[in-house]
Amino acid sequence: MLLMDYFLRLLPGLIVVVAIYLLVPQEITVLKIFVLIFGFIFMQDAMTPLNAWVIGVNGNVLWLRFIEDALILITIGLLSLLVTLLICFSNRYLTPNFIWFKTNSKSRSLFIGTLVALLIAIIFMLTYLFIPIQDRGGEVALHLLLSLLILALFGNILEEVLFRGFFQNYL
Numbered sequence: 001m002l003l004m005d006y007f008l009r010l011l012p013g014l015i016v017v018v019a020i021y022l023l024v025p026q027e028i029t030v031l032k033i034f035v036l037i038f039g040f041i042f043m044q045d046a047m048t049p050l051n052a053w054v055i056g057v058n059g060n061v062l063w064l065r066f067i068e069d070a071l072i073l074i075t076i077g078l079l080s081l082l083v084t085l086l087i088c089f090s091n092r093y094l095t096p097n098f099i100w101f102k103t104n105s106k107s108r109s110l111f112i113g114t115l116v117a118l119l120i121a122i123i124f125m126l127t128y129l130f131i132p133i134q135d136r137g138g139e140v141a142l143h144l145l146l147s148l149l150i151l152a153l154f155g156n157i158l159e160e161v162l163f164r165g166f167f168q169n170y171l
Contacts, residue, residue: 033094
């Protein structure tokens, strides 16, 4: 039911975003990029009134919790991946500028990226170590970890393509 509500909420706005995108000439690249970014923000924000995610504050602690339905989380993650592929396929003139790996060594780039991600995770874990779990939005069910990972990875791929792929390379 929530997925249908999400789709119905998105449909009118997505029709407008796609129509504007198709009407903008390819030569006005920056406007096409902004329309795509607006569509991304719109897709994210449509989740809020459906309670697909909840943002809370407890004292000085900001927390975020997603809906506890693995199917919905995976579906939204896969939808993000599909949208990413469609955007990349339909904007091939922008994708040659993508820099996926900064060095010639892909394994070195992956190692450095993983190391930085772990460092950031450790900093957050140490920061939250002395804050009770209830003050951080409560526990996350273990059966949701894989679906949350899928949502996080595929949703962030879309964000990276739009902001660092298209927009940053355009600038």
